[in-house]
Each structure stands twice: as C-alpha cells, then as structure tokens.
Amino acid sequence: MAVSTKTPGKKAVARIWHTPTSKAALYWLLFAAGYTALFYILYLLLLHEKARFFKGPFFDVVFRCGVMSYLMILGVAAYSLRARFFHGLPWKAQNWVWAHMWVGIASIMLALLHADFRYILHFECSGVNCLTDKYLALPSLYGLIFLVFSGIVGRLLDSWQTKMIAQDASTNGVGIAKAIPARLSELEYIIERLNAGKSDAFKQYCERALACVGLLPTDLPALPVQEQADFQRTHAALAEHARLAASLQVQTRARLIFKTWRRIHMVLVPLILLVISYHAVAELIRVLLGLIHTRPL
Numbered sequence: 001m002a003v004s005t006k007t008p009g010k011k012a013v014a015r016i017w018h019t020p021t022s023k024a025a026l027y028w029l030l031f032a033a034g035y036t037a038l039f040y041i042l043y044l045l046l047l048h049e050k051a052r053f054f055k056g057p058f059f060d061v062v063f064r065c066g067v068m069s070y071l072m073i074l075g076v077a078a079y080s081l082r083a084r085f086f087h088g089l090p091w092k093a094q095n096w097v098w099a100h101m102w103v104g105i106a107s108i109m110l111a112l113l114h115a116d117f118r119y120i121l122h123f124e125c126s127g128v129n130c131l132t133d134k135y136l137a138l139p140s141l142y143g144l145i146f147l148v149f150s151g152i153v154g155r156l157l158d159s160w161q162t163k164m165i166a167q168d169a170s171t172n173g174v175g176i177a178k179a180i181p182a183r184l185s186e187l188e189y190i191i192e193r194l195n196a197g198k199s200d201a202f203k204q205y206c207e208r209a210l211a212c213v214g215l216l217p218t219d220l221p222a223l224p225v226q227e228q229a230d231f232q233r234t235h236a237a238l239a240e241h242a243r244l245a246a247s248l249q250v251q252t253r254a255r256l257i258f259k260t261w262r263r264i265h266m267v268l269v270p271l272i273l274l275v276i277s278y279h280a281v282a283e284l285i286r287v288l289l290g291l292i293h294t295r296p297l
Helices: 024-047 057-084 093-114 129-171 177-195 200-210 225-294
Strands: none
Touching (some): 057 093, 057 225, 093 129, 129 225, 177 200
C-alpha cells in the first residue's frame, strides 16, 4: 500500500531583512570627489610645469598631493581600528564603510597625480631597480591600487553574500544560521521518538534521510498499516530537517566566503601600509633635507 507523505503545511511567513540605506554614502562621495577635484584644479592652474606660480621643492613634491594622499590613506586605515578596537566612536559602522571606500578611491586619484601618472600612462621602468626607485614608489602605488580595489571587491562580495543569507533566512521558516541548529535538534528528537518500536525498514529509512541535505530518498519503504500514520509525521519532520540542513549549509558557506576574504585582506593591509609609509616618510625627509640645504644662510 502506498504511503502518502503529503502533510498540510503552514504557509511560511516571509520575513523582511533589510538594512536602511545610509545617507553617508552620498556625503562621503561628494567629499571625496570635491577634495580630489580641488587638488586637480590646483595642479592644473598653479603647479603645472608651464605655470610660473608656486615653484620649488615644497610645492612641487609635498603640496602636490603626496602628503594629502598619505593622510587620506591613514584615514582609510582608521576604519580597521574602529571595527576592531574603538567601537564607541560616533557614526554607525555602515557610515565608516562608505568613508572607507570613497576616501580610499580618492587617495588613489591623489597618488596618481602625485606621481604624474607614472607607471600608469607612461611606464618608465627597466630592470629590478624599478621596484626600489624613489623609495619603493612603484610597489607603493600598485599596492595602494590593489588594496582599494580589493576593498571594493570585498564590499560587493559582502553585499552579494548578505543578500543570499537574507533571502534564505526569510524563506526557511526559522531565520539566520544561529537559530537553525536548535530547530534541527528539535526535529531529531521528534524523529527519534517516532522511531521507537518501529520496524527495521522504518528505522533504516530515517537513518538515511537524516544524512540527506535538501532532498530525501525517493525509495519509500513498504511498511505495515499500523506504522503508516507515524511515518507520515516522521517524513514531514525529515523533509523539514533536510531543508533546514541545506539552508544552514548555504548560510554557512556564504559567511565562510566573506570571512576568508576578510582575513586575507586584513593580512595584506598592514604589509602594504608599511610599504606606503616607508615611501611617504622617506620622500618627506628627502624634501625637508633639500629645503634645509637650499635655504640661504
């Protein structure tokens, strides 16, 4: 006799998982764009080689966005400190993320201007000395570009995985990954209780079904009439168990993907920041020493 496994299920109420859009995204974009445009205009009007104003080592090297770019890089790095150590700082973490992104992009634009777009539009480099020329200028520039764009990729990856988790949590009937194990344990207890005193075919099917993720075995056992009612209830619990196991797998994988990227990013940040800091400090010391030597006694 065929066993019906369809049970009237409750219609799952879709939950709404939504993060309010922060106005800080627009504010930080306007600030970064305006700040960058200011120095590009100053460079075109006052600091270009054909201009006669504001000449000399100070305006030619220091003021021309090198120091300004480095200050913005330090500001971008401050986000990591806020996220890990200084949770009491003002603004939401989301606002700091947008500042982290837009100011990081602006720092690239200023660094390119500082280098006269060297290594980008005109690559004057030959041999190994190119890597160490101008106090690691090439590794500093490309390290900064890699760092910022990896942050952008991480932001897109975070949005994608968060959307996936939210969509799954709103349709699985339980919620986020932290709530799923408790429901799985409850279902396993129900299945174990219904298994008590049943035939071997009943128990073997339950053992195989508990190991399934997503879909249950389609080969239903032939059971005595007195076990069919309990099997219908057990099958419904097994189906929910398999569905929630698949949901937990999806959410866990999504969190693991982003967590792996974050660990790689956080390892690279101090290394690249160290190279950039060496370049910035060495260039500043060189310029200051040049100013001291050229100043008339």
